[in-house]
Amino acid sequence: MNIRVGQGYDVHQLVTGRPLILGGVTIDHDKGLLGHSDADALLHAITDALLGAVALGDIGHHFPDTAAQFKDADSRVLLRAAYQSVQDLGWRVVNVDTTIIAQQPKLKPHLLGMRQNIAQDLGIDIGLVNIKGKTNEKLGYLGREEGIEAQAVVLLVQA
Ligand SMILES: Nc1ccn([C@@H]2O[C@H](COP(=O)(O)O)[C@@H](O)[C@H]2O)c(=O)n1
Numbered sequence: 001m002n003i004r005v006g007q008g009y010d011v012h013q014l015v016t017g018r019p020l021i022l023g024g025v026t027i028d029h030d031k032g033l034l035g036h037s038d039a040d041a042l043l044h045a046i047t048d049a050l051l052g053a054v055a056l057g058d059i060g061h062h063f064p065d066t067a068a069q070f071k072d073a074d075s076r077v078l079l080r081a082a083y084q085s086v087q088d089l090g091w092r093v094v095n096v097d098t099t100i101i102a103q104q105p106k107l108k109p110h111l112l113g114m115r116q117n118i119a120q121d122l123g124i125d126i127g128l129v130n131i132k133g134k135t136n137e138k139l140g141y142l143g144r145e146e147g148i149e150a151q152a153v154v155l156l157v158q159a
């Protein structure tokens, strides 16, 4: 059986006047993430993990932040497109494990919705998608609520 592992990371700045979107869920908060797209750091980390597992580069290579077509893009669309490229090479996701590092807000009430979105976009059972929320114990730029970081690991098997 052929298997592959992929790892992804993303961070976006938290600013006023932007919506906070993580895992495709819009979270009520006084600040949101800044980016060329909707700046969904969690979905970007998963997208990079998928692409990384099959040596297809990274999200910026496939969806450049210089391209007008990706301005304010829905990161679920980018995730699905990246996963299609992975599937076209004969691979499918076994499971996804992720961590979001956010000093605020509390993510726990939103995790189920995020998992549902990701499971739907990858066509897998929700039990194969995990999201862990962490503060940064008030340390550094994450602890000062200047940004939110996400990390992801995916396992693929040859379909
Ligand atoms: N933005 C966050 C951060 C954390 N949680 C939950 O709180 C637990 C404790 O977090 P620490 O960073 O203090 O270890 C964590 O395990 C999460 O369950 C959260 O929901 N949202």
Ligand SMILES: C[C@@]1(CO)OP(=O)(O)OP(=O)(O)OC[C@H]1O
Binding pocket: 010, 011, 034, 035, 036, 037, 038, 039, 040, 044, 059, 060, 061, 063, 064, 065, 066, 070, 071, 072, 073
């Ligand atoms: C997604 C893209 C494209 O809209 O823009 P951003 O929202 O800035 O996100 P980033 O994590 O820098 O990833 C790559 C970009 O090309």
